[in-house]
Amino acid sequence: MSYISPEAVQGPKKRVSNVRVVYDGGPGGGAVCELEWEGEPGVAIRWTGEDDWPLGNPQSRGNPTWFLVPAEFQDVVLQRARDLAPESEEEAGYRAMAADTEREAEALDWSNALIGDTNRAAG
Numbered sequence: 672m673s674y675i676s677p678e679a680v681q682g683p684k685k686r687v688s689n690v691r692v693v694y695d696g697g698p699g700g701g702a703v704c705e706l707e708w709e710g711e712p713g714v715a716i717r718w719t720g721e722d723d724w725p726l727g728n729p730q731s732r733g734n735p736t737w738f739l740v741p742a743e744f745q746d747v748v749l750q751r752a753r754d755l756a757p758e759s760e761e762e763a764g765y766r767a768m769a770a771d772t773e774r775e776a777e778a779l780d781w782s783n784a785l786i787g788d789t790n791r792a793a794g
Contacts, residue, residue, distance in 0.1 A: 673698075700719055701717070717736070
């Protein structure tokens with residue numbers, strides 16, 4: 672058995688729902704997620720495991736589980752996880768578009784002209 676992806680970890684089953692992985696350090700690394708713990712929003716962590724210990728830690732009765740981060744640490748853990756998470760292609764694309772000020776100005780001019788055309792057509 673090999674490493675279990677954090678997306679597949681849904682335990683403890685009676686407490687955890689709506690898991691959204693923020694950071695996955697891969698085999699032998701850590702993972703951080705936002706989730707609902709007994710219906711309340713929370714942040715949880717785990718060691719993801721590796722080939723010779725695929726369940727990672729924590730685990731219960733042979734099932735991988737999450738550890739709920741105490742409330743006073745959640746913001747710090749979540750921010751660090753976001754800092755470490757690789758940027759998606761979509762995020763990189765949006766960042767590049769926002770940095771293109773010439774194209775942004777053209778888009779604003781086009782939008783304003785379109786609004787003007789709509790106003791003239793309605794009036």
